[in-house]
Each structure stands twice: as C-alpha cells, then as structure tokens.
Amino acid sequence: MPSGRKLKEIFFETAIRASGVASIFIVGLIFFFLFKEGIMLFQTQKLSGFLFGKNWYPISEPGEFGILPLISGTILVTLGAAVLSVPLGIAAAIYIAEVAPPQSKEILKSGVELLAAIPSVVLGFIGIVTVVPWIKNTFHAPTGLTAFAGAVVLAFMAMPTIVSIAEDALYSVPKTYKEGAYALGATQWQTIWRVVLPAASSGIVAAVMLGIGRVVGETMAVMMVTGNSPSMPRGIFYPVRTLTATIAAEMGETVRGSDHYFSLFAIGIVLFVITFAVNMTADLVVHRKRK
Amino acid sequence: MAAPILLTESLNLFYGNFQALKNVNLSVAGRRITSIIGPSGCGKSTLLRVFNRMNDLVEGARVTGRVLLDGEDIYAPGTDLLSLRKKVGMVFQRPNPFPISVFENILFGLRVHQLAGKSKDRLREIVKESLESVLLWEDLKDRLNGLATNLSLEQQQRICIARLFVVRPEVLLMDEPCSALDPLATARIEELMQELKKNYTIVIVTHNMQQAARVSDDTGYMYLGELVEFGATQKIFTTPRDKRTEDYITGRAG
Numbered sequence: 001m002p003s004g005r006k007l008k009e010i011f012f013e014t015a016i017r018a019s020g021v022a023s024i025f026i027v028g029l030i031f032f033f034l035f036k037e038g039i040m041l042f043q044t045q046k047l048s049g050f051l052f053g054k055n056w057y058p059i060s061e062p063g064e065f066g067i068l069p070l071i072s073g074t075i076l077v078t079l080g081a082a083v084l085s086v087p088l089g090i091a092a093a094i095y096i097a098e099v100a101p102p103q104s105k106e107i108l109k110s111g112v113e114l115l116a117a118i119p120s121v122v123l124g125f126i127g128i129v130t131v132v133p134w135i136k137n138t139f140h141a142p143t144g145l146t147a148f149a150g151a152v153v154l155a156f157m158a159m160p161t162i163v164s165i166a167e168d169a170l171y172s173v174p175k176t177y178k179e180g181a182y183a184l185g186a187t188q189w190q191t192i193w194r195v196v197l198p199a200a201s202s203g204i205v206a207a208v209m210l211g212i213g214r215v216v217g218e219t220m221a222v223m224m225v226t227g228n229s230p231s232m233p234r235g236i237f238y239p240v241r242t243l244t245a246t247i248a249a250e251m252g253e254t255v256r257g258s259d260h261y262f263s264l265f266a267i268g269i270v271l272f273v274i275t276f277a278v279n280m281t282a283d284l285v286v287h288r289k290r291k
Numbered sequence: 292m293a294a295p296i297l298l299t300e301s302l303n304l305f306y307g308n309f310q311a312l313k314n315v316n317l318s319v320a321g322r323r324i325t326s327i328i329g330p331s332g333c334g335k336s337t338l339l340r341v342f343n344r345m346n347d348l349v350e351g352a353r354v355t356g357r358v359l360l361d362g363e364d365i366y367a368p369g370t371d372l373l374s375l376r377k378k379v380g381m382v383f384q385r386p387n388p389f390p391i392s393v394f395e396n397i398l399f400g401l402r403v404h405q406l407a408g409k410s411k412d413r414l415r416e417i418v419k420e421s422l423e424s425v426l427l428w429e430d431l432k433d434r435l436n437g438l439a440t441n442l443s444l445e446q447q448q449r450i451c452i453a454r455l456f457v458v459r460p461e462v463l464l465m466d467e468p469c470s471a472l473d474p475l476a477t478a479r480i481e482e483l484m485q486e487l488k489k490n491y492t493i494v495i496v497t498h499n500m501q502q503a504a505r506v507s508d509d510t511g512y513m514y515l516g517e518l519v520e521f522g523a524t525q526k527i528f529t530t531p532r533d534k535r536t537e538d539y540i541t542g543r544a545g
Contacts, residue, residue, distance in 0.1 A: 176387035183343060183383075184454070185376035186403040194399065199390045 034272065035106045038265035039192060041065065050266060056230040058260040063197045067270065069232045073147065073240035074274075077222060078231050080151025081158055081215045086208050088155070090164030093207070096163070097170035098192055108121065109118065109167075116160035124224030127153035132225055139237055145227030149238040153221045158211035165210060169203020207281030213275050219244040243271050294357075296321040296492050298344060301358035305335060306349065311337045313516040314356075317510075319462075323485060324493045326507035326524070328500055328541070334516040335496040339464050342373055342494065344378040360462070366374060370442050377404055380455030381464040386447035388439035388454075393431055396450055397421050400458035421456040425449040425483060445476035452483070463487065465495040469502065480504050487502045500540055504528050512536045 029126040041050065053066015096108050119148050131152045133142035139148075173196050197204070219242075225237025228249060241249075246265050254261045295318035304312035311334045319325045327335045337346065344365065346352040359365050365375055374469050377400070388396050397418045401407040407414060418435065422428040427449050431442075439450050448468060456462060467485075469477040484493060484506050497503050504524060511521040512535070520527060520536045531537045 159340070167296060176383060176385055177389055179348075180385065180389065180451070181403070182348065182386040183345060183376055183381040184400045185373040185458070186399075187373065190403045194391075195389050222476070271530065290361065 012284075014112065015163040016171060016273060017075045017260070025147070034265055034268050036271040037262055039269075041259060041262035041266045043067075045252060045263070054232055056194075056246075058254075058263060063259055063263075065241060065248075065259065067263075067267060069230050070241060070243045070267065071270070072233050073230075074242040076147045076236060076240055076242070077150040077154060077242055078212060078215050080148060080236060081154035082208070082212055082291035084151060084217070085162055085211060088205060089159050089211065090209070092159070092163045093166035093170055094192060094197075097167045098196065099188070101281075109164075115156065115252075118154055120221040121141070121217060121224070123153055124205045124221035125264050127221060127225040129173075135237070136241035141237045143227060143239060145239050146232055146237050147226055148236045150222045150226035150240070151236070153225050154215045154218055155220055157221065158215050161214050162207045162211040166200070166204045167179070169200040170206065172203070173199040182205050205285045208284070209278050213278045213282075216275055216278065217271065218243065219248050223248055243267050247271075293320055296361060298357075298359040299338075299341070300357040300359070302338075302341065302354070302358060303531075304341060304346065304352045305351075305478070307351040311516055314369075316519055317511060317521060318394060319492060319494055321461075321492045322488060322490070323508040324488050324495060324506055325493065325509045326336070326503035327496045327511045327513055328498065328503045329513035329519075331498060332485045333512050333513045336499075336515065337468050338518075339381075339466050339496050341496060342462065342464055343376050345381065345542070346368075347372070355410070355428045357517055368370050373404070377458045378460055379462045379464060380449045380458070380460040382451050382455070382466065384467045386444055386451050388447045390438060391442045392436045393422075393439045393442075393450060394418055394435040397457060399454055404458055406458070418459055421453040424456055424487075425453040426479075427453065445472050445479065448472065448476075448480065449483070452487075460491065462492045462494065463506070467493065467497055467499075469497075477502070488544070500528075512539060514539070 024199060044288055050065050050067060051071075052068050053064060054068050055064040055066045056069055057064040092108075092112070096112075100108060122241055127149055129176035131149045134144070135141060135146060136144035177195050177199055178191055181195045186194065222242050223245035226245065228245065230239050230241045230246060233240040247267055250260070251264055254264065297317075297319035299315050299317045300317040302312055302317075303310060316339060317338075327338060329335050341354065342360070342365075346354070348457060354366055358366055360378065362368075389399060391399075394414075394509055395402075396416060398407055401414075401417070419428055419432075422431060427446060430446070436540045439447065442450065448471070452463070452468075452511070469480050472480065481502065484495070487493060495503075495507065507524045509522065510524040510527040512519045512527065512531075513532075514535055520531060520533045527536065528540055538541075
C-alpha cells in the first residue's frame with residue numbers, strides 16, 4: 001500500500017501530464033477541424049484557382065474563390081507594418097537596454113507593456129479617428145481606409161512584442177563583451193553597433209518574427225481601418241482586405257456547408273501555414289545561432 | 292630601474308562611501324612585467340582599472356590623487372578616454388572575444404579608431420602579424436572567418452591579447468589572464484608574456500603567487516586597498532620588509 005506522500009506524488013504527476021497532453025490534444029483538434037472543413041472546398045474548386053485566382057466573389061453564381069487579393073492585402077499590410085515597427089522597435093529596445101538612465105528605463109518599460117495591453121479593437125478605433133483622416137488629408141487619397149492605415153495601426157501592435165523580446169536579448173549580452181569593447185577604446189555607439197547587436201542578433205530576429213507573426217494573425221484592428229476591399233491592391237494607399245478580416249467579416253453571413261463556408265476554412269489553413277512558417281523560421285534562426 | 296611609464300601619486304578610489312584604494316603610490320617601469328598580488332577583494336583589479344579608467348563605468352566611483360602615463364595625468368579634465376584606452380590595452384579574467392569572426396575580432400581596434408585602410412591585403416597582413424605575435428597564425432589561418440567564440444579558452448585569450456596589438460598600445464593590463472585556463476595553457480601564456488615584454492609594458496594582477504614569482508620583474512602586494520610593499524620580485528619573495536607581505540607569501544594569511 002503506497003504511503004500518502006507517494007499517492008500525492010502520483011496524483012500531481014498525472015495531473016501535470018494530463019494538462020500537457022490536453023494542450024497538444026486541443027491543438028490537434030483545431031488542426032483536424034480546420035482541415036476537415038477547409039479541404040471540402042477542393043471537391044468543387046481547384047487549389048491553383050483558389051491560391052492564385054484574382055477574383056474573390058464568394059456569393060456570385062457560380063462563386064469565384066481566388067484569394068490572391070487577400071494574400072496580397074495581408075502581405076502589403078504586414079510588410080508595411082514591419083517596415084514601420086522593426087526599426088522603431090529595435091531602436092527603442094536599444095535605448096531601453098543600453099542607453100536610458102535607470103529611471104526612464106522603468107517608465108519606458110511599463111509604457112511598452114501598457115501598449116501591449118491595449119485591446120486591438122481600441123487600437124482600431126483610435127486608427128479610425130486619427131490615422132485614417134490623417135492619411136486622407138496628407139496624401140490626398142480618396143479614402144483614408146487603406147493598407148497604409150492598417151500598417152500603421154498594426155505597427156503599434158507589433159512594437160511591444162518586438163521591443164520587449166529584443167530588449168531581453170540585448171540585456172542578456174554578457175557584460176564582458178561590452179567591457180572588452182570599451183577597453184579597446186570603442187565609443188558607446190560603436191560598442192552597441194559592433195558588439196552588442198551582433199551578439200543579440202538571434203534574439204532580435206526572433207523578436208521581429210514574433211512581431212510579424214502577431215501582425216499576420218491580427219484581425220479586428222486591421223478590419224476596421226483597411227477599407228475592406230477584396231480586390232487586387234493597387235498600392236499602399238488603396239483599400240485592401242486581409243485574410244483574417246475576410247474570415248471575420250464573412251463567417252457570420254455564410255450558409256453552413258456551402259463552398260463559401262468551406263473557403264473561409266481554407267483561408268484559415270493558409271493563415272495557419274503562414275504563421276507556422278514565420279514561427280518556424282524564428283525558431284530555426286534562434287537554434288542555429290545557439291549552436 | 293628605468294623611468295616609470297605609469298605612476299600613481301596618493302591615489303584614492305571610492306565606490307560611494309567605500310574606499311577601495313588607499314593612498315597608493317606605485318611606479319611601473321617600461322618594458323617590464325609588474326605584478327600585483329594579494330587576496331581577493333583587496334583592490335588589485337580596481338587598481339588595474341584605474342590605468343585605463345574602466346572604473347569610470349562603475350556608478351559612484353570617484354578618484355583622488357594623480358595617475359601619470361608618460362608624465363601626463365590621465366585623470367586631468369579633458370582627457371580623451373578613447374585614446375587613453377588605445378594606449379593602454381586590457382586583457383580580462385574570462386576570455387571575452389567578441390561573437391564575430393576571428394578576423395574582425397583582431398581588426399576591431401582599427402575599426403573603432405577608424406584606422407582600417409581599405410586594402411583587403413593590408414588588413415590580412417595586419418591580422419597575420421598580430422596572430423603571429425600570439426602564436427595563433429598557423430592554427431587559425433584557415434579559420435579566420437569562423438566565430439572567435441567557438442575556439443578553445445586558451446585560443447580565445449590569445450585572440451584577446453592579439454586584438455590589442457593592432458592599435459599599438461604601450462601598456463598591457465592583464466587581470467588574472469590565466470584564471471580560466473588549465474596549467475599547460477597558463478604556462479604557454481606566461482611564455483608569451485616574456486616575449487611581449489620586449490615591446491610592451493605589462494601590469495598583471497594575479498592571485499597566484501607562483502605566477503607572479505615566475506613571470507614578473509617587479510611585484511606589489513596589496514592588502515585591504517593599500518599597496519603594502521612594492522619592489523623587485525625577487526626581493527619581495529625572499530626578503531619582504533613588511534610582516535603582512537611575509538604572512539601572505541608564506542601562506543600564513545590571505
């Protein structure tokens with residue numbers, strides 16, 4: 001007969017293992033249902049037509065399910081957000097980790113955390129009342145609801161991720177590297193540029209990738225400010241629609257079991273593949289560097 | 292004894308309210324090896340870091356007195372820290388090559404002082420010379436683009452010494468340069484130091500008395516922030532004048 005302590009041990013071990021297995025199991029189920037529904041689309045549609053078709057007319061008769069405009073919209077918004085948030089985010093991380101005096105460091109860090117805590121719908125709302133009119137007036141666009149507006153708003157969503165992870169990476173660069181550089185007569189900037197950044201590069205790449213992953217998957221804010229136009233984007237100052245926004249906007253009004261319904265799941269698969277690829281790349285970079 | 296290259300006059304150093312160096316008067320002669328010995332936490336490393344003003348990086352560190360390098364006070368207002376550190380190179384306790392290639396590690400000093408010319412051949416020549424002077428060229432000539440941080444600890448420490456040469460320093464400060472190395476590697480680094488002393492003035496901090504006795508020409512014994520005794524190594528180890536020095540080198544204290 002096992003003692004009370006032993007029983008307790010067994011109980012906790014089982015409970016912890018069950019939690020671990022459950023999380024994998026749930027992810028597996030999500031996979032399963034996503035693929036089960038998404039794959040049905042290809043009973044009537046060709047894969048190439050789906051991925052490379054330029055027309056998204058899901059409710060015409062017969063419907064057209066080309067998601068190239070949506071993929072392009074996502075890429076455009078994501079790249080735009082990356083161009084804005086990566087340099088800013090890394091620069092902010094460098095300032096917080098290396099340059100800022102201790103007091104302002106704390107203030108800045110909590111500021112960044114606060115930015116991360118803003119719900120995306122609120123960011124979208126702020127985007128509508130500030131960014132959108134600003135774009136309309138500044139660039140004399142017919143509407144401010146554009147890919148660029150999405151990029152600006154999403155840049156703010158990616159920033160906290162990039163800043164906090166990049167800052168951790170910079171912070172964990174051994175002090176001895178910096179000492180070595182200073183002892184050779186390097187200035188602070190030379191030390192940062194030539195020693196600290198290369199030493200933290202894998203962490204910074206991971207930060208950028210996770211930030212981009214967040215941008216790709218973001219829905220609410222981007223749906224509010226990009227103008228919801230599922231046509232091939234003509235440029236950054238035109239309305240677009242992303243993959244995520246399409247699912248969110250159309251899921252409510254589709255007939256269950258229709259091609260339209262299945263096509264939204266298929267978009268889900270595409271999104272999943274993209275974010276998976278981004279995360280895998282980040283992982284690979286981090287692990288290759290560690291070796 | 293030749294004219295001193297490094298000289299401290301009533302040097303005091305405070306970390307906040309704690310006095311880490313007490314009235315230190317030391318003179319280091321050119322092209323010799325001067326070792327500073329003493330128990331841990333007695334200000335040896337702090338003294339070494341006075342000479343290239345690395346203590347400036349410590350918040351609350353304050354220095355009084357004078358420190359002369361070639362007759363010039365390096366704590367005088369307006370001293371150019373960057374060129375001071377070019378003249379006075381430092382090797383650390385843990386080898387700390389930068390996580391970049393061997394080639395770029397060696398050239399780091401040139402790059403930060405903007406002395407690197409454009410010619411690739413000339414740069415390779417410089418790298419070759421400085422790696423030769425630490426006897427690494429044969430081992431590494433085919434691995435110049437590999438990460439310096441992947442080398443053995445001894446090789447890393449040699450890289451750290453070699454990267455100082457490119458900016459032509461006068462003084463090499465070594466802060467327990469062998470404490471992370473095994474005895475064989477230590478012996479080889481010590482051999483290298485004998486070679487280097489022909490061209491450089493070396494100040495080495497060590498808690499290893501045998502090492503001080505083996506490599507140095509002059510020795511200073513530090514205890515609780517004071518330079519208790521300073522003189523020719525042989526004299527310090529055979530006929531110390533101060534009781535505290537005697538206790539330490541005979542193993543009764545410390």
